[in-house]
Amino acid sequence: MRLVVARCAARYTGRLAAHLPLATRLLVVKADGSVLLHSDGGSYKPLNWMSPPCTMAVVAPDAEAVERGVTAVWCVQHTKSDDRLEIDLHEVLHDSQHELGVDPGLVKDGVEAHLQALLAEQIQLLGDGHTLVRREYPTAIGPVDILARDAGGASVAVEIKRRGDIDGVEQLTRYLELLNRDPHLSPVRGVFAAQEIKPQARVLAQDRGITCLVLDYDAMRGVDDVASRLF
Amino acid sequence: MRLVVARCAARYTGRLAAHLPLATRLLVVKADGSVLLHSDGGSYKPLNWMSPPCTMAVVAPDAEAVERGVTAVWCVQHTKSDDRLEIDLHEVLHDSQHELGVDPGLVKDGVEAHLQALLAEQIQLLGDGHTLVRREYPTAIGPVDILARDAGGASVAVEIKRRGDIDGVEQLTRYLELLNRDPHLSPVRGVFAAQEIKPQARVLAQDRGITCLVLDYDAMRGVDDVASRLF
DNA sequence: TGTTCAATGTCGCAA
DNA sequence: TTGCGACGTTGAACA
Incomplete structure (x- = not known):
């Protein structure tokens, strides 16, 4: 530039x-x-x-x-x-x-943010015994959507997208690489969660040992509504 | 900035x-x-x-x-x-x-440019005996729409607008100030030409000795069409 | 790749 | 000030 x-x-x-x-x-x-x-x-x-x-x-x-x-x-x-x-x-x-390099671009927190909030509330969707550490866990290259721990206490990083594309898997991979350098967290497992996961993205994720999780937005909102009515 | x-x-x-x-x-x-x-x-x-x-x-x-x-x-x-x-x-x-100062802003050459072309062709609209020197006469602060000479050989600077507002009179005033510093041109008279001239602009123009000229776009185009058909 | 539609639209003009 | 339409619209989702 x-x-x-x-x-x-x-x-x-x-x-x-x-x-x-x-x-x-x-x-x-x-x-x-x-x-x-x-x-x-x-x-x-x-x-x-x-x-x-x-x-x-x-x-x-x-x-x-x-x-x-x-x-x-x-x-x-x-x-x-x-x-x-x-x-x-x-x-x-x-x-x-000035040398700026490529830009990761703007991330709009619409449905994606809502999905994140819902999944944080319903963290057991990751598997029985999972607990939330925090949403928007900060790293040097941006916040990880969700950081959790599984039943055994191991770290789990979750990347959430509305439409799960290859880009999202790449993004999660970068986060995992960074998080795994932190001795307090390592080893960190990855979960790629989206309303819809494209076949190519699924293949790439599995190849990298990343778990895919399809989110049912309406069902999650339904659970949220029911939970809300209890209070 | x-x-x-x-x-x-x-x-x-x-x-x-x-x-x-x-x-x-x-x-x-x-x-x-x-x-x-x-x-x-x-x-x-x-x-x-x-x-x-x-x-x-x-x-x-x-x-x-x-x-x-x-x-x-x-x-x-x-x-x-x-x-x-x-x-x-x-x-x-x-x-x-960096200190940039205020910007005169973008000038869209649509109808305005057409009016300029038509007036250059029909320069006698300024008065009998007027002759065109050139369109877009360059100055340090931007081009004057039309520079002409009257029957007596005196310079005339024309500012053309679609809607004649106070801003246009101010602009022409700046051009006149600059042009009048040039001994080859001075004295330069100003003509403010527009399809419609706002009362405030007319008052300001007259106060500064600037002539107002209301342009009839359709009539000028009509003359242009007739002239075109002769060739 | 083309097409349609929303946008943190922005901008300019008229009532 | 407010409303309306155009834009060198741009940008994203979808076919």
């Missing part, structure tokens, strides 16, 4: 035609080539941008542009359409480059 | 609940207090954000968080709702501050 703060002007043509008068702005060039042009206010939407896939060419300004104070022109061209963003750079106030 | 690159994790609660596992990301704190949390790919939409109006408090992490490697926690609270974004900072790789 490249961060540039510069006095600049810009023109966009594509779905519509628009331009930005000269002002100081933040330019972000992401690893995939996409470009964002932000002002120092407003919402998260940039003033202008180019979505990936796209390529950027830095070209020298023509004589007239030089006359106006343009030092360089960024031509950002979309690869699959004729969307085009041209940025006239006047004065560069900051320019830095 | 503050730019921070850091290994971080985040939690959002408000319209929904969501969290971001630990990864290296770009954090942008805008002058209005809004916060963006960007990964190094994807579209212009941040992974997570807080819209203005909001306030940020930097708090010390609790013992458990320190254990996980958290060095600081940013609590960003929306002022008018209970939307809340908490960012756990682990390692700060970059931190810089």
Whole structure:
């Protein structure tokens, strides 16, 4: 990711035609080539941008542009359409480059969070004699959905998904690797729990010694309702 | 605007609940207090954000968080709702501050651009004997829509809007101030042209010696069609 | 891969 | 302020 703060002007043509008068702005060039042009206010939407896939060419300004104070022109061209963003750079106030790596992405805690709460209440669904240690057990790479102990006192890490895909198994694998380094917990067994577990995910989980558990959301809510009515 | 690159994790609660596992990301704190949390790919939409109006408090992490490697926690609270974004900072790789100033904002060249083209063709609408110098006459603060000369050879700068508001008069005023510094052009007279001119804008324009011109888009297109049919 | 639908939608305009 | 519609919508789930 490249961060540039510069006095600049810009023109966009594509779905519509628009331009930005000269002002100081933040330019972000992401690893995939996409470009964002932000002002120092407003919402998260940039003033202008180019979505990936796209390529950027830095070209020298023509004589007239030089006359106006343009030092360089960024031509950002979309690869699959004729969307085009041209940025006239006047004065560069900051320019830095950063390695960020891939991002695990946002996790929305909707049904998934509810499933987690229900399973925490009904921890015996993991097997007789299981006890809850805690929900959202923190690790360096993010919280594990549930940490429990089985009847024999051994640790069990549970990853919960609405739809159980390979990604979820990979995620649980990373958690297990980390948790098993902790002598207070090790050995930690893994349980992959989801409303629906895809065949590929099931195969991968079994290959790694991870237990699969299909959760019946409606049944679990029913038990919860019954339990609630008792109080 | 503050730019921070850091290994971080985040939690959002408000319209929904969501969290971001630990990864290296770009954090942008805008002058209005809004916060963006960007990964190094994807579209212009941040992974997570807080819209203005909001306030940020930097708090010390609790013992458990320190254990996980958290060095600081940013609590960003929306002022008018209970939307809340908490960012756990682990390692700060970059931190810089920049003064950007206010942004003139995006100008969409739709009807406005068409009006400009039509008026350039029908420049006599400014008055008999007027001649076009050029459209998009460049200045340091952006292009003037139309530069023309009147029957006597004096310069005329035209600002075109679909809806003529006070902002447009202010904009034209800035252009005139700049253009009048150029001895080759000065004195430059201003014309504020729009499909509809708001009373307040008209008063301000007249006060500054700027001529108001109401443009009849349909009529101008009609003339254009007739002219086109001649060829 | 294309299509449909929700969104922490956002944004702009009119009443 | 509030409501409504458009968006360079984006993003996810489903066929």
